[in-house]
Amino acid sequence: MLNTLLKAEHDKLGASFTEFGGWEMPVRYGSDIDEHHSVRTGCGLFDISHMAEIRVTGEAEDFLDYALISKLSEIDNGRAKYTMICDDQGGIIDDLIVYRLDDDEFMIVANAGNQHQVVEALNSRLANFPDTKVVDESGMWSLIAMQGPKTKELLGPLVDVDLTVLKYYSIAAAVLDGNDVFLARTGYTGEDGFEIFVSGNPSSIWQLLLSQEGVSACGLACRDTLRLEAGMPLYGHELNKDLTPFAANLGKVIRFDKPAFVGKEALDRDKRPEQRLFGLQGDGRRAARADYEIFLPGETESIGKVTSGVLSPTLQVPIALALLDSNTGLEIGSEVEADVRGTRIFYKVVELPFYKRGR
Amino acid sequence: MANPENLKYTKEHEWLLIEDDIATVGITKYAADALGEIVYVDLPKVGSEAAHMKICGEIESTKSVGELYAPMDGEITEVNSALDQAPDRVNKDPFGDGWLIKIRYTSLPDFLSSTEYDALVGE
Numbered sequence: 001m002l003n004t005l006l007k008a009e010h011d012k013l014g015a016s017f018t019e020f021g022g023w024e025m026p027v028r029y030g031s032d033i034d035e036h037h038s039v040r041t042g043c044g045l046f047d048i049s050h051m052a053e054i055r056v057t058g059e060a061e062d063f064l065d066y067a068l069i070s071k072l073s074e075i076d077n078g079r080a081k082y083t084m085i086c087d088d089q090g091g092i093i094d095d096l097i098v099y100r101l102d103d104d105e106f107m108i109v110a111n112a113g114n115q116h117q118v119v120e121a122l123n124s125r126l127a128n129f130p131d132t133k134v135v136d137e138s139g140m141w142s143l144i145a146m147q148g149p150k151t152k153e154l155l156g157p158l159v160d161v162d163l164t165v166l167k168y169y170s171i172a173a174a175v176l177d178g179n180d181v182f183l184a185r186t187g188y189t190g191e192d193g194f195e196i197f198v199s200g201n202p203s204s205i206w207q208l209l210l211s212q213e214g215v216s217a218c219g220l221a222c223r224d225t226l227r228l229e230a231g232m233p234l235y236g237h238e239l240n241k242d243l244t245p246f247a248a249n250l251g252k253v254i255r256f257d258k259p260a261f262v263g264k265e266a267l268d269r270d271k272r273p274e275q276r277l278f279g280l281q282g283d284g285r286r287a288a289r290a291d292y293e294i295f296l297p298g299e300t301e302s303i304g305k306v307t308s309g310v311l312s313p314t315l316q317v318p319i320a321l322a323l324l325d326s327n328t329g330l331e332i333g334s335e336v337e338a339d340v341r342g343t344r345i346f347y348k349v350v351e352l353p354f355y356k357r358g359r
Numbered sequence: 360m361a362n363p364e365n366l367k368y369t370k371e372h373e374w375l376l377i378e379d380d381i382a383t384v385g386i387t388k389y390a391a392d393a394l395g396e397i398v399y400v401d402l403p404k405v406g407s408e409a410a411h412m413k414i415c416g417e418i419e420s421t422k423s424v425g426e427l428y429a430p431m432d433g434e435i436t437e438v439n440s441a442l443d444q445a446p447d448r449v450n451k452d453p454f455g456d457g458w459l460i461k462i463r464y465t466s467l468p469d470f471l472s473s474t475e476y477d478a479l480v481g482e
């Protein structure tokens with residue numbers, strides 16, 4: 001198992017660890033629910049150095065327009081886009097955030113568990129782009145996410161750029177504690193916040209950020225409950241190679257107006273998959289978990305399964321994302337039942353996200 | 360936290376305090392830590408029958424679901440109803456306020472001593 005460069009810091013803080021995408025990652029430092037609330041109300045610090053960083057240079061915008069489903073040529077320097085890389089059947093290889101660093105330079109952040117599949121897929125698509133280079137830089141970057149409504153005021157005084165002008169889904173080079181870093185206003189928690197790309201040893205930056213009043217170290221357990229409340233998919237749960245972006249309600253990420261891109265024909269043929277993701281909300285304190293079956297009320301034939309489910313720490317009710325048959329007439333407000341280890345629990349289909357931050 | 364010497368233990372990471380014909384049962388600190396933050400505890404009804412090694416309750420954390428096995432035959436005489444409102448007591452004080460059930464036992468299988476349990480969980 002791989003360790004991030006911050007392993008010693010996590011040990012010092014008494015973290016519990018879990019395996020994730022081939023990495024030994026902090027799952028919680030104390031209470032994952034307290035960590036969750038600290039991100040919703042204050043500021044939480046995450047080590048997400050397991051994420052993969054892939055730099056694309058040269059004829060990069062034309063190449064990415066072909067290799068990914070979105071139109072990356074359209075975004076300005078310093079901006080970011082959420083997108084996906086699909087196979088030629090339209091199946092999702094990974095979901096990605098792509099940052100445009102310069103006219104001819106992009107940085108892709110992919111999930112740790114998909115690093116090799118993404119790098120391999122990108123390389124295999126290079127044939128008609130002799131002047132484009134794909135370099136897996138995962139080994140040289142640490143990534144620290146600082147998330148929550150107080151992040152901007154806590155991070156602002158420590159960097160040489162004005163964070164109030166760095167828009168959501170933007171990235172800028174900055175100096176933090178004497179280190180050259182990239183600051184991106186992106187995240188995976190449903191809160192405002194920043195992701196900090198650090199080359200070299202990130203320990204002093206981690207310590208500096210954590211020493212700010214009101215910053216809590218946060219593990220992957222609360223990262224998962226935060227992203228689920230925000231209705232964000234997690235690869236391996238809501239997304240996989242057997243599903244297309246349409247199944248994840250992310251068809252709008254696809255740009256069919258591009259002349260060609262990998263997966264275009266297959267995606268164009270089938271825009272109405274048999275199953276798609278729904279948001280479910282229940283009451284009480286028992287939560288349906290991943291893989292639990294969902295039924296129409298009183299029925300015995302399953303219409304699909306939960307992909308992620310938890311008792312929402314913010315809303316204090318069970319929430320779930322579920323991959324359900326799309327021909328069952330489900331709409332917002334429809335009732336369904338989850339089989340929670342032999343007991344039927346009521347859920348309602350609700351709008352996503354479950355939680356939206358105030359502006 | 361050490362595993363208290365006055366308690367007995369099971370391989371299912373439960374502890375027992377045996378006083379006269381009543382056994383108080385909880386899960387160990389090791390088990391509570393492994394489960395993560397506990398958000399819901401489903402306990403058997405008072406008066407129901409407990410059967411050795413049969414599931415009699417569930418402990419849910421943010422990440423997972425753990426099963427509570429009856430450590431012996433007997434009758435449930437009391438459950439920790441304070442856990443309905445404060446399930447995190449199981450994390451905060453697993454050997455004390457976080458107890459789960461009391462059983463009037465009719466059989467007493469072999470349990471592990473604290474030393475044997477320490478060895479099981481590598482402490």
